[in-house]
Amino acid sequence: MGKTISEKILSSHSKKDVYAGDIIVANIDLAIAQDGTGPLTVQKIRELNRAVKNPSKTIFFIDHASPSPRKELSDAHTILREFTIESGCKLYDIGCGISHQIIAEEYVNPGEIVIGADSHTCTAGALGAFATGMGSTDIAVGMVLGKTWFRVPETYKILVTGKLPVGTYPKDLILYIIGKLGANGATYKALEFSGETIERMEMAGRLTLTNMAVEAGAKTGLIATDKTTEEYLIRQGRGEKYVEIKPDKDANYKREIYIDASDLVPLVSVPHRVDNVKPASELSDIKLDQVYIGTCTNGRIEDFRIAAKILRGKKRNPETRLIIAPASKDVYEKALEEGLIKIFLNAGATILPPGCGPCVGVHGGILGNGEICLSTQNRNFKGRMGNPDAEIYLASPATAAYSALSGVISDPQEAML
Amino acid sequence: MILKGRAWKFGDNISTDLIAPGRYFHLRTNLPELAKHTLEDADPEFSKKVRKGDFIVAGENFGLGSSREHAPQIIKLSGVSAVLAKSFARIFYRNAVNIGLPVLEADTDKIDNGDKIEVDIEKGLIINNSKDIKIRSQPLPEFMIKLLENGGLIAYIQKYKDLEI
Numbered sequence: 001m002g003k004t005i006s007e008k009i010l011s012s013h014s015k016k017d018v019y020a021g022d023i024i025v026a027n028i029d030l031a032i033a034q035d036g037t038g039p040l041t042v043q044k045i046r047e048l049n050r051a052v053k054n055p056s057k058t059i060f061f062i063d064h065a066s067p068s069p070r071k072e073l074s075d076a077h078t079i080l081r082e083f084t085i086e087s088g089c090k091l092y093d094i095g096c097g098i099s100h101q102i103i104a105e106e107y108v109n110p111g112e113i114v115i116g117a118d119s120h121t122c123t124a125g126a127l128g129a130f131a132t133g134m135g136s137t138d139i140a141v142g143m144v145l146g147k148t149w150f151r152v153p154e155t156y157k158i159l160v161t162g163k164l165p166v167g168t169y170p171k172d173l174i175l176y177i178i179g180k181l182g183a184n185g186a187t188y189k190a191l192e193f194s195g196e197t198i199e200r201m202e203m204a205g206r207l208t209l210t211n212m213a214v215e216a217g218a219k220t221g222l223i224a225t226d227k228t229t230e231e232y233l234i235r236q237g238r239g240e241k242y243v244e245i246k247p248d249k250d251a252n253y254k255r256e257i258y259i260d261a262s263d264l265v266p267l268v269s270v271p272h273r274v275d276n277v278k279p280a281s282e283l284s285d286i287k288l289d290q291v292y293i294g295t296c297t298n299g300r301i302e303d304f305r306i307a308a309k310i311l312r313g314k315k316r317n318p319e320t321r322l323i324i325a326p327a328s329k330d331v332y333e334k335a336l337e338e339g340l341i342k343i344f345l346n347a348g349a350t351i352l353p354p355g356c357g358p359c360v361g362v363h364g365g366i367l368g369n370g371e372i373c374l375s376t377q378n379r380n381f382k383g384r385m386g387n388p389d390a391e392i393y394l395a396s397p398a399t400a401a402y403s404a405l406s407g408v409i410s411d412p413q414e415a416m417l
Numbered sequence: 418m419i420l421k422g423r424a425w426k427f428g429d430n431i432s433t434d435l436i437a438p439g440r441y442f443h444l445r446t447n448l449p450e451l452a453k454h455t456l457e458d459a460d461p462e463f464s465k466k467v468r469k470g471d472f473i474v475a476g477e478n479f480g481l482g483s484s485r486e487h488a489p490q491i492i493k494l495s496g497v498s499a500v501l502a503k504s505f506a507r508i509f510y511r512n513a514v515n516i517g518l519p520v521l522e523a524d525t526d527k528i529d530n531g532d533k534i535e536v537d538i539e540k541g542l543i544i545n546n547s548k549d550i551k552i553r554s555q556p557l558p559e560f561m562i563k564l565l566e567n568g569g570l571i572a573y574i575q576k577y578k579d580l581e582i
């Protein structure tokens with residue numbers, strides 16, 4: 001019987017032929033945790049009183065509260081610094097950037113299994129890896145044993161054809177898919193993104209798609225490897241790690257969903273649900289106090305180039321704050337070299353260090369009571385940006401940048417014509 | 418394992434941001450303090466009034482959002498004996514079992530706020546004593562019952578030294 005990408009990777013790591021529904025133990029290639037979940041992970045490792053199995057593939061990231069805004073978090077960071085020194089595990093300290101971006105840049109290879117104490121670990125699926133988020137206890141056990149248990153997920157095949165219209169981007173596509181599936185439409189499932197639109201998409205866009213698979217409840221999002229994957233790995237200095245990972249032609253899919261990308265328009269998720277999706281053009285009465293461009297969803301150099309194209313030579317609306325954070329140090333350097341940071345500063349933006357920024361409401365742009373923010377992040381749950389009395393809308397970097405200029409939610413298509 | 422307590426009723430899509438708000442991120446290394454804010458953004462009274470043994474009863478997709486295990490941890494620390502919901506988000510479900518917090522999938526429509534509930538975990542049976550009705554829940558996978566019986570994943574690994582299925 002043919003296999004999906006998940007079934008193939010989980011079979012190779014459990015040395016058995018496994019299919020959807022099986023509960024299995026599989027070896028893992030990479031395990032990560034961040035400063036929100038890492039201290040509890042360390043505590044659990046200490047309770048197990050055993051050494052980490054593979055320290056060079058066990059990585060901690062200080063990205064959520066980076067640099068620390070308060071003493072309790074500074075102490076939490078100390079726990080990670082001390083543990084990584086004593087265990088030989090790796091640490092990416094303040095200034096490095098967001099875990100999901102860094103492991104895509106430096107670690108993840110096709111066919112691997114990645115587990116992370118962060119729900120957006122599924123981002124790495126864009127590289128043809130099986131990557132999924134878990135809690136601190138699971139990750140601690142995975143770090144110590146070098147393996148974990150999985151229920152092999154059923155797969156939804158998302159087949160996308162057609163060209164994305166001007167002004168629409170992979171972010172609009174994934175918002176559309178989540179709107180269609182619903183916030184729990186793919187619970188326990190894997191999403192396999194395929195079709196000519198995906199084949200034409202560069203790695204940055206693919207990472208945006210897989211990043212948000214979890215917003216439909218999915219265990220992970222996956223994309224078959226191809227020339228684009230290989231070129232990305234070569235650019236990142238590990239071309240030799242490329243392998244072909246594709247589903248079998250007769251693989252068994254639980255559901256197949258067909259999407260014509262040429263029908264898309266710029267979309268926005270409306271508070272307080274990611275699956276509450278509306279066209280940007282219908283939301284022009286929403287006045288914005290803050291616009292945030294960044295995060296593991298849309299803080300890559302490709303995203304910044306789009307935003308810069310719209311912001312170049314213009315000024316943000318004086319009543320709309322504009323905050324921009326690169327997803328990694330590498331993104332930051334490129335944005336500096338290409339003059340994008342200058343464009344942002346001239347437009348009135350505030351640039352934050354690489355990291356999560358205000359995405360999860362810890363620092364760097366917490367919303368005031370009654371305030372409204374348009375963000376390129378992946379979640380708009382009530383309270384997400386630090387204030388349950390605020391509202392978060394989600395959109396692409398183009399929609400965010402264009403809306404920062406007008407001060408209200410604006411369809412960027414008119415700017416692109 | 419028979420559990421008894423009152424029901425605290427919540428709706429669909431109770432996110433980890435509602436359970437363990439991001440603005441208390443700095444309390445994540447101090448779970449007893451963080452537990453004082455459990456579910457604060459869904460019901461500000463909950464953490465003050467919940468009593469040991471009570472149940473959280475919810476609709477679809479309970480625990481969606483982040484992987485923060487602190488969410489089931491503080492629910493457990495608040496004294497809640499189990500969470501009953503129509504469905505759970507994947508990571509929350511797994512986290513809850515790992516830390517020894519029972520989670521049962523069942524039709525919760527016939528349970529109202531304040532109802533007196535009795536739950537038999539092994540049998541997957543929920544008895545609503547206030548309404549004198551029985552509700553069957555989806556049985557937990559065998560491996561997960563084993564984890565719960567052993568007091569969670571850490572205790573399981575300490576006992577068996579390894580993970581095999």
Ligand code: SF4
Nearest residue numbers: 120295296356359360
């Ligand atoms: S940017 Fe936001 S969603 Fe991404 S890892 Fe950081 S807090 Fe999580």
